[in-house]
Each structure stands twice: as structure tokens, then as C-alpha cells.
Amino acid sequence: MPLYEHVFLARQDISAQQVDGLLQSFRSILEERGGSIGKTEYWGLKSLAYRIKKNRKAHYTLMNIDAPPDAVAELERQMRLSTDIIRLLTVRVDEHETGPSPMMRRADRDEREGRGDRGDRDRDGRRGGRRDFRDRDRDREHGPREARSDVEVEGANTTEGEEDS
Numbered sequence: 001m002p003l004y005e006h007v008f009l010a011r012q013d014i015s016a017q018q019v020d021g022l023l024q025s026f027r028s029i030l031e032e033r034g035g036s037i038g039k040t041e042y043w044g045l046k047s048l049a050y051r052i053k054k055n056r057k058a059h060y061t062l063m064n065i066d067a068p069p070d071a072v073a074e075l076e077r078q079m080r081l082s083t084d085i086i087r088l089l090t091v092r093v094d095e096h097e098t099g100p101s102p103m104m105r106r107a108d109r110d111e112r113e114g115r116g117d118r119g120d121r122d123r124d125g126r127r128g129g130r131r132d133f134r135d136r137d138r139d140r141e142h143g144p145r146e147a148r149s150d151v152e153v154e155g156a157n158t159t160e161g162e163e164d165s
Contacts, residue, residue: 001035002092004065004072008079009058009087012045019059022084026063029075035067038096043103052086062103064096 010019019042027037043060052058065072072090079085099105 001066001068003094003096004067004090005093005096006063006065006072006075006088006090008061008063008085008089009048009052010061010084011053011086012055012057012059014059014084016042016045016059018084019061022082023061023063026075026078029078030065030067030071033067033071033074035065035071038064038066040064041101041104043101055086058086060103062101065090 010022023040030037039062041062043062045057045059047057048055065075067075076088076090079088
């Protein structure tokens with residue numbers, strides 16, 4: 001049987017337990033038609049790049065499917081009818097990955113290394129956080145620029161006792 005990787009996005013206002021319930025119902029649809037689900041990964045509630053059906057976030061879930069094409073077509077049909085599913089994508093693959101998907105590896109890396117490690121270094125690799133644009137002037141040899149005296153400033157011709165009328 002052909003192998004597929006299937007990712008679906010569920011609405012943001014359902015819980016992770018409800019997503020798991022959806023996954024079990026989709027599993028039963030495939031098993032009734034002679035297919036099986038190998039590995040499933042819940043990637044979590046993530047922000048979307050753009051709004052989809054008035055949702056700014058979605059629950060992402062990956063399924064590795066081993067099923068005939070008609071079973072996958074029925075699965076996709078049932079997902080399109082569901083109001084909880086906002087997007088789905090099925091891709092035929094030659095073989096399934098044995099380890100965690102790239103999304104799960106990325107999450108592990110973020111937890112291990114800590115997020116924002118690069119934010120405490122400036123462009124030269126020195127510690128100390130981000131530099132303010134005013135630091136640029138202080139670092140120059142000649143210091144900050146001074147006002148040029150050859151440019152006339154409006155109102156500069158008045159003396160101290162006079163007011164502009």
C-alpha cells in the first residue's frame with residue numbers, strides 16, 4: 001500500500017483532548033477501509049502565518065498513514081466536512097521517517113539550548129545586549145556631530161529682549 005504523511009490543522013478554540021478525539025475518529029475511518037496509522041505527532045497550538053477562517057492559531061497534528069488511495073480520499077472528505085478542521089495536507093512519500101519529524105526536533109533544540117541566546121550579543125559577538133543608535137555616535141573618533149554655525153536658524157536674528165510678533 002502507498003505511504004502518506006498527513007498534516008491537519010484544527011481550530012484554536014478546541015482543546016488538545018478534543019484534537020486527540022478527532023485523531024481517534026480519523027484512525028477508525030482509515031482502519032475500516034483497510035489502512036493504518038503508524039506514527040502520530042501533536043505539534044501543539046501554533047500561530048498561523050495568516051488568518052484562516054477567522055483563526056490566528058491552530059492545533060497542528062501529523063499522521064503517518066499506510067492506506068489505499070480510496071481510504072485516504074474518504075479521510076480527506078470527512079475532514080473537509082468537519083467544522084473543527086481548518087486545513088489539511090496529504091503528501092505521498094516513499095518511506096516514513098523513523099525518528100521525530102523536523103518540527104519535533106526543532107522543539108527539542110529550542111528547549112535544550114534556550115531561546116534567545118543570540119539576543120544578548122551584538123554584531124561583533126560581544127556580550128552586552130543590543131546597542132542603541134546613540135552608541136554609534138559615541139564610538140566615533142570625533143564624537144557626536146555639533147550644529148553647524150554657517151546655517152541660519154530661523155529666529156536667530158532676534159535679540160534677547162525682543163519677542164517675535
